[in-house]
Amino acid sequence: MLAKTKNKVLSGKRLSKEDAIKLFETDDIFTLGKLASYAARKKNGNKAYFIKNIHINPTNICVNRCKFCAFSRSKGEEGAYEMTIDEIIHKLRAMSYELQPPYSEVHIVGGLHPDWPFEYYLEMISRIKKYFPKICIKAFTATEIDYFSRISGKGIVEILTELKRHGLDTMPGGGAEIFDIGVRNQLCPEKLSGEGWLAVMKAAHKAGIKTNATMLYGHVENYGQRVDHLLRLRELQDKTKGFQAFIPLAYHPKNNEIGGTYSSGIDDLKTIAVSRLVLDNFSHIKAYWIMLGEKLSQVALLFGADDIDGTIIDEKVTHSAGALSSKGLTAGELINMIKKAGKVPVERDSFYRKLKVKSQKRDVNE
Amino acid sequence: MNKHKRITKKEGLALLKNSDLLGLGEWADGIRKGLHPEKTVTFIVDRNINYTNICINKCTFCAFWRDKEDRDAYVLNKDELYKKIQETIALGGTQILMQGGLHPDFDIEYYIDLLRSIKSRFAINVHGFSPPEICYIADKSDLTIKETLNILKAAGLDSIPGGGAEILSDRVREILSPKKIKSSSWLKVMENAHMLGMRTTATMMFGSVEKPEDIIEHLEAIRNLQDRTGGFTAFIPWTFQPGNTELGSKGQRVKGSKEGTVPDLRTERSEVVEPGLSPHAATAIEYLRVLALSRLYLDNIENIQASWVTQGLKIAGVALRFGANDFGSTMIEENVVAAAGVSYRVSMEDIIRTIKNTGFKAAQRDTYYNILKEF
């Protein structure tokens, strides 16, 4: 059944929408996994990347209140919080004492705060950069960038340029959800549209800012809408080459308005594999273990993923929605997971540059 | 390797040590399809009742045991026991899994009374007393294993769980559970039970101190016995859970800690492991590999169970494509694993949904794998 698609993959031909839907529908997860592994190996050899990073969520107060979001609160609501820049610096400092050797990236995303001016974010970035010049700052989703533009009256390009000038290094890929307008209306009617998201990313890439891309799946969308999402990303990537990694995010059903169920492990693996095969112009596919659970992320390394993200400390967004993964994995645990999958662990920086290949005897049971 | 012939020990070892997991999974999935073409995945609604946590064995990997003097040591009284069974039946349960520690004061009279009082009140299958308990009862009462089993069967014991097998290699058992029965005794209990017409399961706990050779030795022993008796209904591989145990965190066993307050010892763990013991739990990939190999190796055992308790629902779902055809028990109560800090609170609905989302029909079964209800 997959013979035609298989031939296309092996001869390096681009997959069509129909091919991709067929791959999602197949019961033959083994052939799918092997093809995706083949594609992954062509891009990254036997390597699997991880990074030591820290998540900062400066506030959970958000004017949007997307229906699937368990993290956000309204101002004044119980559990709402906001961090001052001093608190952020303090936390990063405390973390760099705790973590030996230290982290190389800080990942900052948060709610759309009703009162904070754009200048607050600029100051946040420049002060972090000043205190920690060697740490890469990966901050703000396209949704936030669009919001900054609206509250400040500045254009997207200007916002991005100013953030970059103040020290922003890369951008995460959040807020993409599913581009399809019907799905978006059900999921997050107030959020930046799919076209808007792609436009921000295009501008970021033009401004020389590398970004990631995501897809939130397993809620109300169908395979066709997933594939449409992937194809739109592939199209933009053809033009800009600015995406580093694609990260499929499994939907979490707890504590939100949409409800529903967790995606199955098989669906997670299929989604990773199809993404690897369709996004032939993306260098990396990330199995984000916070979303998938550490066990499934490891298996995803055999289904086309080449990155399992990092030792994330204090992740709030997904855990508010009932993530069953642990809140932080040590580098030793990540290295062990990767090695047991038969891959070579590579600690990377924000730009996928190799920091050092770990082979500490103590960490592995040979 | 001829895929239609029985796998030899040597071939099994090669598959375990270095094979491509997807290839192995595909092979096991094909075998599973052949054995269970109806595309149904079963589970049993049952409750784990631990009649006491007082145990003289003190196995290094066990987080459950207490000394008689410990403040949270207990022996379940009859009223609590009956209440638990009533609740089980009310929830549609058909079986209780009765296991407990090796209590210094109990002899066979205690167990006879326990079984009789249950059986005289409830129509429920008692799946109880793993081989270490059977051997202990025999020992305490100066009976042979066969006599003990006969007496317990007459008192109402229906089937025997495969626990206490860990790895059937005495080298490993010496480290894991030096006071526990040897491999040969475990096998002897099962053989005798099968001869008396009792069905049993077999388990294997891996990911601690064993070598690949030990896993093969275990599978071989189970397959050989099954050739002789045909008494095993299912094989259940599961992984050692480092956590609140001596083996996982040497010298840091925290007594009296309750579920939910179990300290996370992960960080210390890597510093204080036993020689040869991995500081890490077996990973999902190792689990799936052993599971797939079990499906292939044990060509004479009909059912292979996925262990959602140790792997979580997602991997247990994936396991259904790597050789497993059964989801085990809904585990209305799981004290032993919960005490080690891995407690996946999972309801029957979650299990049914996972089975269906993975592309199978879900069905409740009884102890003997007869389908009771389809969902």
Ligand code: SF4
């Ligand atoms: S997903 Fe983002 S934009 Fe939507 S409510 Fe949550 S924090 Fe706000």
Ligand code: SF4
């Ligand atoms: S595993 Fe069983 S025999 Fe060993 S200490 Fe625990 S309760 Fe006792």
